[in-house]
Amino acid sequence: MLSLLDLCARIDSGRLTPEGAVGLVREAIAAREPEIGALVCVDPAPAIPTTGPLAGIAVGIKDIIDTADLPTAMGSPIYAGWRPRADAPVVARLKSLGAVPLAKTTTTPFAFLDPTATRNPHHPGHTPGGSSAGSAAAVAAGMLPLALGTQTGGSIIRPAAFCGVVGVKPSFRLLPTVGVKCYSWALDTLGLFAASVPDAAHALALLADRPAIAAHADAGALRIGIVRQDFCAAPDPEAEAALARAARAAERAGARVRDYALPARFGEAFAAHAAIQDYEVRQSLAWEYATHRDALPPRLRAALDAAQGIETAAYDAARRTAHHARRGLKEVFSEDGLDAILTYAAPGAAPAGLDQTGDSRFNRLWTLMGVPCVTLPVDRTSAGLPVGVQVITRFGDDGRALAAAGLIERALRD
Structure with missing residues (x-):
């Protein structure tokens, strides 16, 4: 796998240029992507900053996160070729740090359960997990040193486990979900994938502008x-x-x-998750359900059908x-x-x-x-x-x- 901190150290020491670092990623993508299928698209000519703490670090962006330079298709034909006018704030933050949002990574449609065609890098006959399938698989395959994902149920932690990488679901709202296609506003959480814990800590500290996250290296007598x-x-x-x-x-x-x-x-709370998630998705995907129901994949369509019957009192409880x-x-x-x-x-x-x-x-x-x-x-x-x-x-x-x-x-x- 590609280590974010190793790449940063090589760039800082002058042993590698930012352009060279992006070139290494492109070579890895050319070698592994045909068998993995983790990427929706790759920017053929991105701007590559030469300054900033993440200068030259290529990042994968889950395809429910808005990018002005690349399409955002939500894993659905309904949004095929759609180009947002602006970057989501987390993408803008990456760019301000010098990072290169190089590729959009596959997502299950609207980040639900209907699978992508992405394959597990360790065994192509096994799932990489979801919904952040492409982000986890791309980092695991050594194609990217950092990728963004989201979690509403288990969409960062589970694919990270399946693909053998570090996944971080931060505290709720630590990273902004503005510009991220909403599934459940009470649950959706933006996070990331990296090759190691130090890589992940460094990236999260920079994204959240909280240096203490990475400085907390000594866990003490836990x-x-x-x-x-x-x-x-x-x-x-x-x-x-x-x-x-x-x-x-x-x-x-x-x-x-x-x-x-x-x-x-906590068992009672575990059981409550579904009512909150399903009640909210009924509203967050109301337009898609009303105007493109037949274009929705089967698991999501069935979930939305069932969600129409959830009463407000059950949601509040x-x-x-x-x-x-x-x-x-x-x-x-x-x-x-x-x-x-x-x-x-x-x-x-x-x-x-x-x-x-x-x-x-x-x-x-x-x-x-x-x-x-x-x-x-x-x-x-x-x-x-x-x-x-x-x-x-x-x-x-x-x-x-x-x-x-x-x-x-x-x-x-x-």
């Missing part, structure tokens, strides 16, 4: 709770093995690790349940003495076949809670498929989440 989310169906054995391996690595690195069972209110659980999560971290939670990133390795994107059951609660989550690759199956874990900290403590993930990453490497 108190980590192992959470198995008993309100969900059990994971595959390889996910359980990866969780145990990550826990042992954390202990070797000096963390205090213990099993922790979430109170019942789900929001109250989520609010109470968020308040309760503060107590988990403060009164129950946890600095971080370690749990499954996905039920197991990427499933076989390209007709699905996998199950987000171990992600949805944490998206609803709005807390920072980091996918960390931990293991491989006998077939070579990656298996990851998920590190979670309290709202606004994104630096600690990355520091904890970095501590485990180093322990696994050593």
Whole structure:
């Protein structure tokens, strides 16, 4: 994989020019893209700044994020060839840092469940996950050092686990979702994919203009709770093995690790996620449903059909349940003495076949809670498929989440 920090260091030292760095990415795309299918389009002649902390760093932009220089098709024929007049603020921020938004990466249509044609770089017969399929796959294949994604259920954490890269779903609204096609305004969260935890921390610190996120390298004597989310169906054995391996690595690195069972209110909140998401998508995709229903893919069309019957009272009750659980999560971290939670990133390795994107059951609660989550690759199956874990900290403590993930990453490497 391409390391963002390595490229930056080579550019800063004069061993590589920004143009040369983009050239390396183009070579990697030419070599891997035909078999992976992670990209919608590539800018043939982008502006390449020579100054800025990310000068020469090529970035993939999920194709529900507005770009003025490239089409934004939402993964749907309804928007084929559509060109926004302006960049989304996160894209404008990347450009101000010197980065090059080089390619649009594939997304499931409107970031729901109907799969893309993108293949898992570790096994072409397996899904890369979704909905941020192209972003995860492109970083995993070494085609891009950084890519943007979004998460409403598990669309960053799960594909990062399936593809064996670091994925970061930051605290809710840490990065602006203006200029991003809305699915659920209470849940949609903008995040990123990178080759390593330090790469991801560096990128997030710059994007959010919060240097402390990357400076929080020393995790200290962390108190980590192992959470198995008993309100969900059990994971595959390889996910359980990866969780145990990550826990042992954390202990070797000096963390205090213990099993922790979430109170019942979190199971109730997990169940509330669907009502919030589906009620809101009924409104956010109202025009597409009213005028282009037959052009919508089958899973999304069926979800929108069902969403028409959700009553406002059920939505409001789900929001109250989520609010109470968020308040309760503060107590988990403060009164129950946890600095971080370690749990499954996905039920197991990427499933076989390209007709699905996998199950987000171990992600949805944490998206609803709005807390920072980091996918960390931990293991491989006998077939070579990656298996990851998920590190979670309290709202606004994104630096600690990355520091904890970095501590485990180093322990696994050593």
